[in-house]
Each structure stands twice: as C-alpha cells, then as structure tokens.
Amino acid sequence: MNCEEMIMKKWWVFFAVIVSSVLFSEPMITELAPQMVYEYVLEGKALPGVLPMPSGERENRVSLEVSPFFYFGNFGGKTKTGWFVLSDPPWENFYLYENTPYFLNVSFEGFVGRISFYTEIPFTNNYSDFYLDLHSNVPPLWxxxxxxxxxxxxxxxxxYDGENFYVAVGRSKIRWGSAEFPTAISDVSPYFSHFTFSTKAQVQYTFHLISINPVLTTEEWEKQSTLRPVNADPLSPYTEKVKTLVAHRFDFHLLENFRFGVGELTMIGGKYPDLFSASPFAIWHNNYNEGYTNSMAVFDFSYVPVKGWEIHGEFALDDLVGTTENESKPTAYAFNVGARKVFSVGDLKGVLGVEYxxxxKFVYNTFLPYLKFNNRFVYLTNFPSSRTIVDYPVGFAFGPDARIFNASLDLFGKDLNLGVDAFYLVKGPNTLQSEYPKEEEGETKKVPGLSIRGSVKNFLFSLELFEGSASVGLGMKWKF
Known part of the structure; x- marks a missing residue:
C-alpha cells in the first residue's frame, strides 16, 4: 500500500469512527447534526461538503417511534387549499411543519453485503390541517x-457502500457545504428524489441526478409553452413535462483541517436530460443550452484553524453580466460565511455558531417555470380535499431577495438536547414567483426571531417567536 492509499484509508476510517460515535442509526447521514459538528471540529477535521454519505451502520430491524406534539399560542399558519393551487412559500411559516416530528413513524432497515436499504412510513397530520386548524402532528381522525x-x-x-465509492438511489435530503444556511443545495426540502454517486478519496467527486415534480399551474404552463426568452435558441419553447436537476462537484481534502469544494448545478426543464446537457464530467454552463437549462457555479470551504474552532463559507453564482453582454439577465448570486466554537461543560457538549x-433579488429565478431552482411538492390531503403545491427552495432557505444573521447554540448530553437560534431576517418582495427580471415594489420585511427546540428524556418542547407571533410546542417521544 503506497502513501496516498494509506492517507485515503485513514481519512475514511476517521469518517466511520465519527459517524458511529454520534449514534446515527440510518445507513446514510443526511443531516449535519450538532453532534457530528462537535466531533469533527474537536478532532481538528474540516466538515464534509456533501450529504448524504454512508454512516457505516448496517442492521436488519423494524423500529417504531411515537411522538405526539401540540402547538399553543397565536401562531397563524399560511397556506392555501384547492385543486393544484400554489400555496404560500414555506419560509412564511418558518418551516414549522417540516421541523415537527411525525406523530407515528415506522422504519424498516436491512442489508445484504454492502447494499443497505432504509424506508420510513410516517402517520402524521396533513400539511393543510396542520396550519389551518389543529397545529399538531396528530391527525384529526375524529x-x-x-x-x-x-x-x-x-x-x-x-x-451501495463500496470501498472506494458509494451509490445511493431513492428519496432523502441532500445538502452541499458546511453552513447552517446553504446557498446551493440545502436540506429544507423534505426530500429529493435522486441518484447519487460519490468517491471516497482526498479529491472527492460527487454527481447527483435529481427528478423534480413537473406539475405546473395553468398560468405557469401557459408561460412555459408560449414564452421564448430573448436568450433562447431557435427551437424554443421546450414543452416536455419533465424537470431535472443535475449537480456535480469536486471536494479537495488535501489537509485534514481544510476542505475546498467547487461545483456546478444545472436545471433542465421542458426536455429530457441527455449526455449533452447532463454529462457527469462536462462544464454544463459552456454547453449554452439556452431555452432548456439554467446553470449555477458553487464554491465553498470548511477550515478548522485550531481544534475547537471552525470557519466556513459558500458562494453560489447564478448569473454574471459582463460589460459586453446583453443585460436581459441581471447579475445574481448568494453567499454565506460563518464560524463555530465547540466546547464541553461537565457532561454537556455544545456548539456555538454565528452565520450571515x-x-x-434575482438568484434562483429565471424566465421559465421549469428552469427555476425550486423543488416542487404536491401535498395530497383528503381533509380538507386539496392538492396543495409547495415550492421549496433548492438553495437558500428564504429564497431570493433575503438575508439573515443567525446566532445558534446547541447543547447535548445523556438525556438533554437543546437547540437555540436567534436571528434577524430581512426579506424583500422578490420571490421565485416574481416576474423575471422585474423588481417587485412590495414591502421589505424585517423579522427578528427566536427558536428554541429540545428534549429532556422523553419530553419534547419548543418555543417560536417571530413576526409578532408566539407558539409553545409540547410533546412526548417513545421508541420501540
């Protein structure tokens, strides 16, 4: 075994030790949990640039969790009901439904050799009733x-968790970068339907092929099927009912305490992807597939200058207008920068973080509905009878025309888990539904807020304060 192979093996053995030490029970790690951040930073290791990644856990089992949870206060949820009606964006509700545990969840896990599978079957309240009536995860069966x-x-x-690479297929969260608020691919969506291939090496290559629900409203379909943007090719418009996000990146783990990533995303809409538009090793921007693609470049890093401290940043470039270019598409980008400090007090461990x-205004948006960077969900509900469309941002949790400063504290111990976020959000009127490239003239909202979530043994609690509303959440959790 040469020196490079020894370094690679040492690097992935460290990953396996870390993930097992923070008690991940699934075959894949899909969330950047505080326990994981603590272990990495305490050991002086840069945080990973891509999730999901294998956890090293392999079991054959069936599990059950029961977690009734109720909210009390003056919180008024925002949503719409109807037949394929576009609802309020989820950030208007600060992702309360998505952050609430399922009332009941049955999980199935198994493995054969290096192949593992994992499925969750939840029983919980529907999206519409949660916001409009009960404010609980308990379905109103009465x-x-x-x-x-x-x-x-x-x-x-x-x-498939191989020695030198892994492949994942199915539904799970995906996230890029090491930030609390990623700007390229974030984990605010309940899931992505994806195929993922990633290598295990100091120079790590990752490829995602993601299918997104292509359903459109009547107004959106009219635009998709008739509008020909000024930069489109002569064959436009493209009207196949398909929307696909492809993404690839390299992560350079040349030092244990420093990781640098560079990647690219392209949204393909109105046309089925092919090896011209979605070749894993091409530079998609340079295909100039105007009319059926929208590309974005991404750069991010994680650096642990000394054990216990971590700094990170990410820059996503959607469009850059040069001095000689037509200004029909304005410059558009998003970024984050932040720092973390890990510590311990007695039996408690903690992570303190700040991030901006x-x-x-125009990032993630474009002329055609199929080329916007959104992950569309259709929530099917029978009470009330509805097909509610919810657009989750692929990138920044609050969409375009927004900025946030967030200070966070996470504490965890044997019987305690506590997460505190104090933030100041500024949200302008432009959204993914805004006519592109038009500047909206609506109100700019300035929202200070506080979110506290945690558990003590089997007892669950939360406190949400934002935009003049307050809610207290209480619940219990049992595992079988």
Missing part, C-alpha cells in the same frame, strides 16, 4: 378517517 398525510414516504432509499447569509 373529523375524517382519511385526514392523515398521504404524501409519504419522505425517506426511502438504497445505498445573503441572496440577491
């Missing part, structure tokens, strides 16, 4: 027997 959410599964995948993130 009103309607079919009132439970029927959009599941949100997590269901298989993974910004998205300009």
């Amino acid at each position: 009103k309607e027997l079919s009132s439970a959410d029927s959009t599941f599964p949100y997590t269901a995948y298989g993974v 993130a910004l998205a300009t």
